[in-house]
Amino acid sequence: MAGARANEPRTIRSAVQLTPMEVPKASDVLANELRERILNGEFPEGTALPPERELVIQTQMSRTTVREALRILEVQGLVRIKTGRAGGAFVQRPDRDSVATSVSLLIRGQQIRLAALLETREAIEPFCARLAARHRTDTDLGRLDQANKAIADAEGGLAQFLQANVDWHVAVATASHNELLTGLMTALSQAIYAATENEDFVNAEVRRTTVRAHKSITEAIRAQDPDAAVRRMGRHVHAYAEAVLKVEERTEIAVPDA
Amino acid sequence: MAGARANEPRTIRSAVQLTPMEVPKASDVLANELRERILNGEFPEGTALPPERELVIQTQMSRTTVREALRILEVQGLVRIKTGRAGGAFVQRPDRDSVATSVSLLIRGQQIRLAALLETREAIEPFCARLAARHRTDTDLGRLDQANKAIADAEGGLAQFLQANVDWHVAVATASHNELLTGLMTALSQAIYAATENEDFVNAEVRRTTVRAHKSITEAIRAQDPDAAVRRMGRHVHAYAEAVLKVEERTEIAVPDA
C-alpha cells in the first residue's frame, strides 16, 4: 500500500457514484402496502380494513403510524373512514372527484391562466361530444335535457346559471362513457366556473346563446351524429372562450409564470 | 310548564328542520386553513411553515393533529417535509407529478380501459400539437429533436424506447406552453407507458413508423404550421391506438366495470 508510485494519488476518489437515497417512513411503507393491495383488487370496494388497534397488533407499528398511513389513503381517495361502532376504514375506488381535486390544486397552485383553462376545454370537450353522440343512452339524454332546462330557468342567479352550465357540460362528458374524460371535464368545468364567477359578462344575450347552442349540440348527440356534435361543440366552446377573454383581457386569474 | 294542556305533547318535536351536518375533524380544519393561505399566495414557494411544536402553541391543538394536517398537505403536494435541523414543512406548488399520481390512481382504481386512455390522448394531443406549432421556441424544438433521436437510438431496450417516446410526447405538450395540458399529457403518457409496457407489439416496424411520424409532426411544428401539426398528430395517435388495440383486443388493463 505504502509503496505505491509517488505520482499516483494515494486513494482513488469518486470511484463509485451514488445518488441521493430515500429512506421511507414507516407510515409510507404501510400506506404503500395497503394501496397496492387495494389497487390490485385484493379488497373489493366496501371492504372494511381491520380496526386501527388490530392493525397495530398485526404490523407491530404504533397507532400513530397506522393512523398516518390511513390518512394518506383517505386523502388519495382509496378509503373512506367512518367513526363510531362498526366504523373504520372502508375501501373505495378513486373517482372523478379525486382527480378533480387534484387538477384544481394544479390550476390554483400553478396560477394557470384562464386562457389555458379555456384552451384545454377546447381540446377536450368537442371530443367528448363526439363520443357522447356514439355512446349516449336515454339516461344521458335525460340528464342533458334537464340541465339545459335548468339553465333556461335560472332567472337572475348567476351562481344558478353557472352551476347548471357546469351540470350540462359534465353531463356531456358522462355521456361519453369515458371515465377519464369525465373526471377531467368535471375538474375543468368547476375551475372555469370558479374563474368566471365574478364576471358580469354573463348577460341575458349570452344566456340565450348558450341555451341555443346547448340545444343544438344535444340534438346532434340525440341523433347520434358525431360529426355534427363535434363541430357544434367546437364552435360553442370557442365562442364562449372568445367572449370570456374579450371581457377579461387584462384580468386573468393570475399572472402567468412564463 | 307543568300546566300545559294534557292532550298536547310535552315538547314540540320536529319544530325545526335541519339537514345532516358535517363535523369537520380538527386536522382538516387546520389543513384547509393552511391550504387556502398557500393557494392564495400568502406564502411564496419555499417558505418554511413554523415547526410542528410552534404550530401546537399557535393553534392550541395537539401535535398529533398538527402532524395529520401537515401530512394531508404533503399528500396533496402543497408542502414538502424535511427532517433534521432546519427541517420542517416547506411550501410547494402542486405540479404535474401530483396530477399524474392522481390520474394514475383513477386509472388503476376505476380499472379504466386502455381504450379510454388512448381515446383521451386522441382528444388532447392533436390540440397540443396545434398550440405547439403556434408557440414553440427554439428550446422546444431542441427537446423534440433530442427525444426523437433517443427513440431512433433505443436499440433493443423496450423500456428505453417507451421512455423516449413519453419524453417526445411530453415535449410536444411543453411546446404548447399550456401548463395544464402539459400536466395532463404527462400523466396520460406515463399511464399509457405503464399499460403498454408488457406488450410485444412494439417491433422494429412500429418503431420505424413512430420515428417517421414524429419527424413529420416535428417538422410541422418547426414550420409553425398548426393545421398540418394537428392533422399529422391526429393520424399518428389514432394509428397508434388502433395498433395497440388490435394487439390487445381482449387483454385490456382490466375488465371494465360497466
Add this chain to the structure above:
DNA sequence: TGGTATCTTAGGTCAGACCGTTAGACCATC
C-alpha cells in the same frame, strides 16, 4: 311493538417521552 336507556366498539384527540436525522461549530489529524 315501539321507543329508550345502556353497552360496546370504533375513530378522534391529547400529553409526554424518546429516537433518528441533520446543520453547524469545533477540534483533531494527516
Add this chain to the structure above:
DNA sequence: GATGGTCTAACGGTCTGACCTAAGATACCA
C-alpha cells in the same frame, strides 16, 4: 488545508397510554 470525528441543538418520526366522542347493537321497559 483538506479530511474526518465529535458534540450540540433543532428539527421531524415514532411510541405509549390515556381519555373523549360517535354511533351501531342490544337489552329493557311501557
